[in-house]
Structure formats: C-alpha cells, structure tokens
Amino acid sequence: MDTSGYAKLFLTESREHLVEINNALLALERDANSDAVDELFRAVHSIKGMSGAMGYKSVTELSHELENLLDKLRNGKILVTTQVMDTLFTSSDALETAISLATSDKPRDLIVNTLVDQLRELAQEPEEPQTFTAEFQVLAETKGAAQAKAEHAPRHVRIDARRLDNLMNAVGELVIVRDRLTLISAQIDDPSLSEATLKASQLIGNLQNEIMTIRMLPVWQVFDRFPRVVRDTAHLLGKRVEFIIEGKEIELDRSMLEEMGEPVLHLLRNALDHGIELPEERVAKDKPAVARLTLTAERDRSTVLIRVSDDGRGIDPDLVLPRAIELGLIEEGTTTLSDEDLIRVISRPGFSTAKKITDISGRGVGFDIVATRVRALGGSLEVRSVPGRGTTVTLRLPLTLAISRALLARVEEEVYAIPLTHIVETFSLAPGMLQHVKGREVLVIRDEPVPAIRLRDRVGLQKGNGQSSQVVLMELADRRAGLVVDEFLGQQEIVMKQFDAVGEDSSLFSGATILGDGAPALIIDPTTLV
Amino acid sequence: MPAPERRLLLFDIAGKIFACDMSAIREIIPFQRVTRLPGAPSTVCGLINLRGTIVTVLDLGARIAKKPCDRESGSILLVPFGEKLIGIGVDEVRDLQSMRPDELQKDGDLSAFDSGIILGLAEVDGELAVILDIEAIVNDVLGKSAAALEGGES
Numbered sequence: 001m002d003t004s005g006y007a008k009l010f011l012t013e014s015r016e017h018l019v020e021i022n023n024a025l026l027a028l029e030r031d032a033n034s035d036a037v038d039e040l041f042r043a044v045h046s047i048k049g050m051s052g053a054m055g056y057k058s059v060t061e062l063s064h065e066l067e068n069l070l071d072k073l074r075n076g077k078i079l080v081t082t083q084v085m086d087t088l089f090t091s092s093d094a095l096e097t098a099i100s101l102a103t104s105d106k107p108r109d110l111i112v113n114t115l116v117d118q119l120r121e122l123a124q125e126p127e128e129p130q131t132f133t134a135e136f137q138v139l140a141e142t143k144g145a146a147q148a149k150a151e152h153a154p155r156h157v158r159i160d161a162r163r164l165d166n167l168m169n170a171v172g173e174l175v176i177v178r179d180r181l182t183l184i185s186a187q188i189d190d191p192s193l194s195e196a197t198l199k200a201s202q203l204i205g206n207l208q209n210e211i212m213t214i215r216m217l218p219v220w221q222v223f224d225r226f227p228r229v230v231r232d233t234a235h236l237l238g239k240r241v242e243f244i245i246e247g248k249e250i251e252l253d254r255s256m257l258e259e260m261g262e263p264v265l266h267l268l269r270n271a272l273d274h275g276i277e278l279p280e281e282r283v284a285k286d287k288p289a290v291a292r293l294t295l296t297a298e299r300d301r302s303t304v305l306i307r308v309s310d311d312g313r314g315i316d317p318d319l320v321l322p323r324a325i326e327l328g329l330i331e332e333g334t335t336t337l338s339d340e341d342l343i344r345v346i347s348r349p350g351f352s353t354a355k356k357i358t359d360i361s362g363r364g365v366g367f368d369i370v371a372t373r374v375r376a377l378g379g380s381l382e383v384r385s386v387p388g389r390g391t392t393v394t395l396r397l398p399l400t401l402a403i404s405r406a407l408l409a410r411v412e413e414e415v416y417a418i419p420l421t422h423i424v425e426t427f428s429l430a431p432g433m434l435q436h437v438k439g440r441e442v443l444v445i446r447d448e449p450v451p452a453i454r455l456r457d458r459v460g461l462q463k464g465n466g467q468s469s470q471v472v473l474m475e476l477a478d479r480r481a482g483l484v485v486d487e488f489l490g491q492q493e494i495v496m497k498q499f500d501a502v503g504e505d506s507s508l509f510s511g512a513t514i515l516g517d518g519a520p521a522l523i524i525d526p527t528t529l530v
Numbered sequence: 531m532p533a534p535e536r537r538l539l540l541f542d543i544a545g546k547i548f549a550c551d552m553s554a555i556r557e558i559i560p561f562q563r564v565t566r567l568p569g570a571p572s573t574v575c576g577l578i579n580l581r582g583t584i585v586t587v588l589d590l591g592a593r594i595a596k597k598p599c600d601r602e603s604g605s606i607l608l609v610p611f612g613e614k615l616i617g618i619g620v621d622e623v624r625d626l627q628s629m630r631p632d633e634l635q636k637d638g639d640l641s642a643f644d645s646g647i648i649l650g651l652a653e654v655d656g657e658l659a660v661i662l663d664i665e666a667i668v669n670d671v672l673g674k675s676a677a678a679l680e681g682g683e684s
Binding site: 169170173414458459460461497498499500508511512514518519520521522 | 563565566567568569577578579582583584585586611614616672
C-alpha cells in the first residue's frame with residue numbers, strides 16, 4: 001500500500017481543516033455565541049478521524065482532547081474564557097506542527113503531554129457529562145454535513161500541481177511556435193496557409209486561456225492565514241484592530257499566488273506597526289478605539305489589484321519632506337508631496353518613519369522590500385496617504401508569471417530577451433545623445449542624463465561589425481538606465497525556464513527562454529542591471 | 531564467477547582517446563546550436579534547447595585538454611544531474627567497448643591530469659585510453675552553483 005500517497009492527501013485535507021479551525025477561533029473570539037464552536041468541533045473531529053486511520057498518534061491524541069473540550073463548550077458546560085481561547089489557539093498551532101511532523105519525510109510524533117493535561121484540566125466541570133446525547137448529536141451532524149456536501153459538490157478532480165505546470169510549459173512552447181509560424185506564413189503569403197495558420201493561432205490562444213483558467217486559484221488560499229497573523233501582531237503591539245477581507249473569491253494564477261503572499265503580509269505588518277495608533281491615541285484624536293484594516297482583492301482587466309488600507313495616522317509629511325529634499329526629489333521650500341514622490345522616498349532602501357525599532361516590521365526594511373518584490377513580479381504599486389486619516393497601498397499584479405512578454409534585442413550575433421515590465425520606452429540612438437560625464441557614459445534624454453549601459457560590454461563581447469544603434473530605457477524603483485543594443489528584433493511571448501547557472505555573471509540573467517527558431521536566449525534581469 | 535563487465539564509451543578529445551562508463555550516459559546527441567553563457571568559465575559551452583528544456587553544456591575539451599571541443603562535428607553526452615540533465619561536449623564519439631574490471635590499469639602516468647576525475651587507464655586498440663569519472667567532472671564544474679541552488683530553492 002502506498003501510504004505516502006495517503007499521507008499527502010491527509011496533509012492537503014487537514015490543511016483545509018486547520019484553516020477552518022483558525023477562522024472559527026477568530027470568530028469565536030469576536031462572538032462567543034456564534035456557530036464557531038460547531039465548526040471547530042466538526043473540523044477537529046475530521047482531523048481526529050483521518051489521523052486515527054493513518055496512525056498519527058500525537059495528532060489523534062491532541063484532536064481527541066480538543067474535541068472533548070469543544071464538546072463541553074458547545075453544550076455550555078464550560079464558558080469561553082480568555083484562558084480557554086489562548087489554549088485553543090495554542091492547540092491549533094500544536095495540531096499544525098504535529099501534522100507536519102507526522103507527514104514529514106521522517107515521521108515523528110510531537111510531544112503533546114503538557115497541552116493534553118491543560119486541555120483535560122480546562123474540560124473539567126462539576127457535573128457528570130451526558131456523553132450519550134453528545135455522541136448522538138455528533139453522528140447526526142457529521143452525517144448531515146456529509147449529505148449536504150455530496151448533494152452540492154461540483155465535480156472536481158484533484159491534480160498534482162506539477163502536471164499543470166508541465167501542461168502550462170507545453171502550451172508556452174506552443175505559443176512561441178505560433179509566433180514563429182505566423183511569421184513564416186506572412187513571408188510565404190499563401191492564402192490557404194494564412195487561413196490555416198490563423199485558425200491554428202486562434203485555437204492555441206483558446207488552449208492557453210483554458211489552461212490559465214485551470215491554474216487559477218482564489219486568493220483566499222493565501223489570505224486565509226492573514227486573520228490569525230493580524231490578530232497575533234495586534235495583540236503583541238497592544239492595538240485593537242478590525243480586520244476585513246474583501247474579494248476573497250478573486251482568482252490568480254498559481255505561480256503568482258504563491259509569490260504575492262509575502263509582500264502582502266509585509267504591508268499588513270507595516271500597517272499594524274506604523275500606521276495604526278494605540279487605542280488611547282486614537283480615542284484622543286476622536287477616532288474609534290478599534291482601527292480598521294482592510295485587505296481587498298479586485299480584478300482589473302488582465303491584472304489583479306491587491307489593496308491594504310488602514311485608518312491609522314498616515315505617513316507624516318514632516319518626516320518624509322526633509323528626506324525628499326535631501327534626495328533631491330523636490331525643491332527646497334516645497335510643502336506638499338505628490339503620491340509619486342512619496343513612493344520614491346519611502347521605497348528607498350533604509351527609509352523609515354518609525355520612531356521605535358520593533359521586531360514586527362523592523363526598521364527601514366519593509367517598503368523597499370515590498371516595492372522590489374512587486375516589481376520583480378512584473379507588478380507596480382501605488383501609495384495614497386492622508387495624514388491623520390490613514391494609508392492605502394495598492395499592488396497591481398499580472399495574473400500569471402508563467403508567460404510574459406519580452407523585447408528581443410541583438411548585440412553582434414547574440415539575442416537577449418528583456419522583460420517588458422521594466423521598459424519605459426525604446427528609441428534609436430541619435431547623434432550626440434551619448435555623452436561622457438565625469439568619465440562615465442550617459443544618455444541625454446530630453447535634457448536629462450541617464451546612465452548608459454552597453455549590453456555588449458556587460459555580456460563580454462568584443463566590438464565586432466555590429467553598430468550600437470538602439471536604446472531601451474528601463475526603470476526600477478526610482479532608478480533609470482538606458483541599455484544600448486545593436487538592434488531590436490521585436491516583441492515575443494516568452495516562457496521563463498531555469499538553467500544550471502555556472503559562473504558569477506549568470507546572475508545577470510533571470511532564466512532562459514526558447515526563441516521561435518528553437519535556440520535558447522537568455523532573459524536579462526533588469527534588477528541586476530539598473 | 532567473473533566480475534561483471536563494464537561498458538565503456540570511447541570518444542576523442544584533442545586527438546586522444548578517452549572513455550567513460552556508459553551507465554553514466556543517458557543519451558548522445560550531435561552538437562547543436564549553443565547559446566553562449568556570458569560570465570561562465572571556458573569549461574562551459576553554453577545552453578542548448580533539448581526538447582523544450584534548457585540544458586547547460588560543459589566543454590570536456592576545455593576542461594581536460596585546454597582545447598575547446600569541436601562544435602561542428604562533435605557530440606554532446608547527456609548525463610543525469612539531480613532531476614535534470616547536463617550536457618558534456620566531446621570531439622567525436624568512437625565506439626562502445628566491454629571491459630572486465632581487471633583490465634583497468636590503476637598505474638601508469640596520470641600526472642598530466644588531476645587525479646580526482648580519472649578512474650584509471652585501459653588499453654584500447656593498442657592505444658591507452660583515459661577513463662574519466664563523468665560524475666566527478668560534472669560536480670567539479672557545477673559543484674559550487676549546485677550547492678547554491680539547493681540551498682536557495684524553495
């Protein structure tokens with residue numbers, strides 16, 4: 001019997017239950033009379049049943065004791081106290097740890113004795129427990145729930161995510177071949193070939209869309225772990241926060257979903273740490289003691305907007321203005337700051353308005369990390385801040401990472417792909433545009449000097465017959481640079497592939513892609529250039 | 531019972547015969563268009579497209595004879611590297627030959643090579659072939675970056 005297959009299934013299912021448990025705990029903490037206890041009981045009961053079958057001793061033991069306590073809570077035999085809540089939260093964490101230990105490559109049992117004792121102690125009550133009725137209820141409920149599930153369940157198939165990745169890769173190749181085919185067909189210019197090519201091209205487009213849709217996952221898969229983090233962080237900081245999530249059902253490609261969790265978490269922590277004031281400070285400012293922190297997901301054409309909004313103190317212009325003047329972004333004596341300048345200042349590495357160093361979001365590292373991450377994902381970000389009223393940070397992310405567009409550029413005989421995400425504009429090199437200032441080459445673009453980078457030098461090519469004649473203006477955070485190449489070969493959809501890097505300079509490339517003629521081309525990583 | 535025979539793949543590098551254990555080789559393909567990898571040492575040819583995946587190709591000629599292998603008529607030996615493949619460029623693939631382990635000579639003048647990548651010598655058609663440890667060569671060239679890759683991959 002392949003138990004490892006069952007272990008994986010157990011892990012997947014229990015993760016879903018753990019998320020339910022965490023959410024129900026948060027609901028219970030807000031309102032002790034809610035249905036949360038029932039939900040908790042069901043989720044814990046499911047884990048107990050599954051782990052028993054798998055022989056995960058510590059998981060079974062812990063969920064059994066939890067179940068007992070929850071049963072007493074459900075029947076009103078004991079009350080929801082802070083002590084009970086804390087123990088429930090700890091138990092939920094322990095359950096998660098026990099599950100990951102039991103299902104790891106080297107299965108181990110978590111030592112749960114102390115927690116089990118604690119749970120037993122809390123579950124003690126003066127009267128004799130009416131076990132019979134309780135058991136009866138449980139059975140009736142689980143059966144009812146199972147029935148409801150079976151009736152409404154859409155027909156789903158569980159697929160290994162790697163298979164979807166492979167499929168996506170294959171479609172990526174197909175998209176590239178389609179571009180090539182279209183090109184050849186245009187050259188040959190035969191009506192029947194053109195018609196067939198167009199038809200194939202449409203079908204490939206449909207296929208790509210279909211597979212993209214299959215890979216789409218709702219954002220709640222990532223968002224659902226945030227309420228717990230927000231709660232814990234707020235507790236730690238002594239702040240009171242109402243956390244609202246909107247647009248949970250919005251879908252993103254798996255590749256993007258996995259990557260965007262961290263930057264969003266950073267923004268939430270930033271808001272809790274720097275944005276939201278302590279309750280007494282809020283009351284003194286005539287604000288409600290409980291702050292509002294909102295996380296919203298919204299679809300906008302082919303992008304997704306993720307918004308983190310708080311009603312805290314906002315970004316203090318008195319702290320940002322001097323820094324902006326110091327950086328030369330605005331002229332001295334200016335008293336207002338545009339949103340664009342605000343982003344430029346706060347996304348500088350090392351910028352922080354925090355007066356106190358905390359272990360929540362650290363000092364000075366935060367926003368620049370978020371900005372860099374988001375741009376690396378091909379997204380952009382916007383900040384709106386009203387002093388005293390709050391801050392809103394909006395991330396705009398592409399739906400997928402799997403396929404992107406790039407500009408193909410040639411130097412001598414070599415072709416490189418430059419992702420479009422960081423390209424501001426492209427133009428031909430005009431006479432006098434390239435100048436030497438203080439021994440460095442700069443491009444003068446509309447009277448503004450921009451550092452010039454010759455791709456030829458960067459990839460270690462000797463000067464040959466090629467003529468540097470075109471420039472790609474790239475922008476990263478607030479830095480700009482002009483990349484000088486021989487010739488542009490047009491845009492193409494590319495599928496990023498990894499290769500085994502050798503040598504130090506390989507970091508200049510984020511991966512490789514396959515061109516229409518089948519040859520590999522390196523993808524330039526703008527973050528290492530600019 | 532005699533020890534099992536070893537199957538050796540014979541190939542040329544810079545006019546000399548070399549050999550490696552055939553069991554280390556997954557596939558042999560003719561040299562194809564290689565994309566140069568800027569910044570990589572001379573022991574790396576570059577990247578090829580192998581049925582849609584990008585494979586890094588090492589230059590065995592540059593590694594052991596200080597002479598790049600023949601990219602016109604040479605061959606690429608594909609060897610497993612983790613879950614992926616690594617290509618090894620050689621001048622010309624000659625022959626496949628069976629050999630008993632006792633025919634392997636551990637002595638002889640090997641001072642011209644670093645011993646870490648040599649398994650021994652064998653006499654083939656009156657010539658002395660150097661038997662290479664392909665795995666050691668791959669690890670030697672890619673070792674550092676492979677370690678970095680494993681540490682950084684999520």
